[in-house]
Amino acid sequence: MRYDFDEIVPRKGTDAIKIDRVKNECGSDDLIPMWVADMDFRTPPFVINAISKRLEQGILGYTCQNPPYYESICRWNKAQYDVDITREMICYVPGVVSAIFLAVQAFTDKGDKVLIQEPVYHPFSFVPEACKRQVVQSSLRRTEASFTMDFDALRQDIKGCRMMVLCNPHNPGGICWSREDLQQVAHICAEEGVVVVSDEIHCDMLYHGRKHIPFASVSDEARRISITLQAPTKTFNMPGIVASHAIVYDEGLRQQYFNYIWGTDQDLGNVFACDCVMACYSDEGREWKQQMLDYVQGNIDLLVSRLAAECPRIRPIVPDASYLVFLDCTELGFKTQGELEKFFAFDAKIGMNSGVMFGKSGFGFMRMNLGCPRSVVNEAIDRIVTALKGI
Numbered sequence: 001m002r003y004d005f006d007e008i009v010p011r012k013g014t015d016a017i018k019i020d021r022v023k024n025e026c027g028s029d030d031l032i033p034m035w036v037a038d039m040d041f042r043t044p045p046f047v048i049n050a051i052s053k054r055l056e057q058g059i060l061g062y063t064c065q066n067p068p069y070y071e072s073i074c075r076w077n078k079a080q081y082d083v084d085i086t087r088e089m090i091c092y093v094p095g096v097v098s099a100i101f102l103a104v105q106a107f108t109d110k111g112d113k114v115l116i117q118e119p120v121y122h123p124f125s126f127v128p129e130a131c132k133r134q135v136v137q138s139s140l141r142r143t144e145a146s147f148t149m150d151f152d153a154l155r156q157d158i159k160g161c162r163m164m165v166l167c168n169p170h171n172p173g174g175i176c177w178s179r180e181d182l183q184q185v186a187h188i189c190a191e192e193g194v195v196v197v198s199d200e201i202h203c204d205m206l207y208h209g210r211k212h213i214p215f216a217s218v219s220d221e222a223r224r225i226s227i228t229l230q231a232p233t234k235t236f237n238m239p240g241i242v243a244s245h246a247i248v249y250d251e252g253l254r255q256q257y258f259n260y261i262w263g264t265d266q267d268l269g270n271v272f273a274c275d276c277v278m279a280c281y282s283d284e285g286r287e288w289k290q291q292m293l294d295y296v297q298g299n300i301d302l303l304v305s306r307l308a309a310e311c312p313r314i315r316p317i318v319p320d321a322s323y324l325v326f327l328d329c330t331e332l333g334f335k336t337q338g339e340l341e342k343f344f345a346f347d348a349k350i351g352m353n354s355g356v357m358f359g360k361s362g363f364g365f366m367r368m369n370l371g372c373p374r375s376v377v378n379e380a381i382d383r384i385v386t387a388l389k390g391i
Helices: 022-026 045-055 067-081 096-107 123-130 151-157 179-192 220-225 251-263 273-280 283-310 337-347 374-389
Strands: 090-093 113-116 134-137 161-167 195-199 226-230 244-247 315-317 324-328 365-369
Touching: 022 337, 045 273, 045 283, 067 090, 067 244, 067 273, 090 096, 090 251, 096 123, 096 161, 096 195, 096 226, 096 244, 096 251, 113 123, 123 134, 123 161, 151 179, 161 179, 179 195, 179 220, 195 220, 220 226, 226 251, 244 251, 273 283, 283 315, 283 374, 337 365, 337 374
Parallel strands: 113 134, 113 161, 161 195, 195 226
Antiparallel strands: 090 244, 226 244, 315 324, 324 365
């Protein structure tokens, strides 16, 4: 089956955060919304069908995770990443951000240190801070093309920490960390007795034949100290369905984390969650995913080529994964991040995430969401080109 990713799906007035809260986030409501991380493509029909079938039952009661749910996760991980997991290693969690909160509560105490590598997905900092933990910012190092890990800094910064939250693949940089990088992280953290929570929600969205490397798969040390968080919700554009899961190999770590989750009743999924996960982790899901990735790769190629030709002062970090692109706008010459944000919102009329949301290293950057029809990408670039002529 061929899917139509060129279709413009009307979303205004449907309580979509991306549309109906763009003014709160970006300062104006007449913008092309390219900020919050959901796509403008229709949710796949097999997901809609799974929801419809559940609705036919007529009662939206409490639901449990049945054996086929766990089996679908095991099969998907084996087929996609060549890792072997069992049902006992899996626990439903109410979203990746909530799972990070639960891990912080389960493995650390007030005042403990939690390390993150900025610039990175902003809940990595505000969740531990809300729990009264100290956030240690271990900055990634900027390279000509992207960001890389600074292992000398990490070795120093990790001392005294109880937990590290890892973004694999990285958001907003779209970086697929190498096996060697992940092995070094595992060794450093294992030596310091640090639990690693690996957010791998973007793991199914890799380009150019790249293969995602689960953190827990790189060494015995990584398996022993890690909690892996996955979800099909980003890949299959159903973030409103809270359908995430944790995978923990080590029995002691697993018991501590899962017992905490069970004790707070956070393992009760919403009524549609299991059905949607099973629908995504299927042959239909594999086909839809590949078509979506091919289309978004076309959007990325378009953005890169047009910016190079028409706006060379804006340099995109070309992502290995995800539909999010981090734009290096430092050469535009704005003195403050606020000026940069106003340029895109009020001159170019595009709503994007400010780079400083992800940490101090995001100064001069903006994050653009390319999970949208190609006509929208072209219109956004046209607006940037026109706005730049005005300055």
